[in-house]
Amino acid sequence: MQKTIKTEVVVVGGGPGGYAAAFYAADMGKKVILVDKDEKLGGVCLNRGCIPSKALLNATKVLLDAKKSEDRGISFAGSPKIDLDGLRDWKNGVISKLSQGIAGLAKKRQVQVISGRGYFESSTQLRVETSSGQQLIDFDTAILAVGSRPALPSLFDLGNPRIMTSTEALDIPEIPETLLVVGGGYIGMELSTVYSALGSQVTVVEAADTILAGADADLTRPVMAYAKNHFKEVRLGAKVLKMSTSKKQIKVTMEYQGKSLEESYDRVLVSVGRVPNSQDLGLKNTKVTLSDKGYVVVDAKQQTTDPNFYAIGDISGGVLLAHKASREARIAVDALLGENPIPMSDVVIPAVVFTNPEVAWCGLTETDAKTKGIAIKVAKFPWSANGRALTFDKPEGLTKIIADPVTERVLGVGIVGAGAGDLISEAVLAIEMGATVKDMAMAVHPHPTLAETMMEAAEVYYGHCTHS
16 A cells, blocks of 8 residues: 555546646646546547547548539549548547647646546545555545546447447447447537548437437538438437347347338447446545436535535536536636636536537527527528638538627527537627627628628628628
């Protein structure tokens, strides 16, 4: 047994919430130890989620652009050759570079990093199982940032490697001829885009009557149009009833349009949500309370029912987004420093789906406004009237502004189109600052850019948009 070490703050989990909390606490003068079960920092987002998926989406976008370039008078002879080992190596190189950068930042801040699985012995002591043995850490405050993992219901858990979660799918073990994707949410649609571009015949099944739940229908419509043109099929209102191994394929029984279908696929990707990593942490030895679904219960300052513990990111529930975890890291550290931070309920959190085209929104959605009976006025600008979108050959986009009809304050913004994820930040700032539609209309945007669509949507609101 190694000697017990002491610290003011111990952060368990090295993802975008965990390392942000550790770094900020260190910047504020606290002695910090960061514990993560993986050798590489960055958590799921960097190692098995956000970054690898975006790298693959960017790589496969080249294939799509090359095919479409014939319409622009540019053709490439022959079919592209895909080297999966090379693609994986490039993707892993991106991950390694970012992970090493985080490790370097931790060292410069004198944040001690310990690789191992943490287990709480009490509300003031953490035991870490490392490769060299056990390490005990006495702490004043703990920040839980252990994240979540892909859900794999027992119906799909056959122990067959041909049934994948996002973790396995991002390693691109092969390019299956046929791929069934169960779930039409963020992850399912993004990975469907990757595999279809690589050459797989992709079938998406979604139990709901729409893809990308949470986004307004006019934003998901172009994504659905793309899917219908590039995937084999998208089945809404479909339910998988049974899976079984059949030689080198997976036999799937599903219910769709009142009929029972039995089909076989080379591989299946299960993307039906995520579950919190709240088990086997020793939380029973603390005063931390878990919800019925296993999330850590927190208050507006991210503090748990144990005064020594804070929880941030996926483990604390809500929307499971990396940037939400990073913001909660600030809130938790400010709280433990005795500050009075702005609660997450007052923070605008944008959502981005990196499909083709991208979808992004923030603030109030049109759907939520109708459900809650909130009076709104909506203005939309089609990208078919935007010069930059046409030069990109991406006219299917749309920018919409949702505003209070009395005060004209911007309540929400939705964007679908190329680079929507990069454009949405202007909207976040506008809502955070209490900007009006007039403010957005009067702000000069450079021409020709996609950002102009925000200004022109604002002009549509007043009925005098130049290009609409």
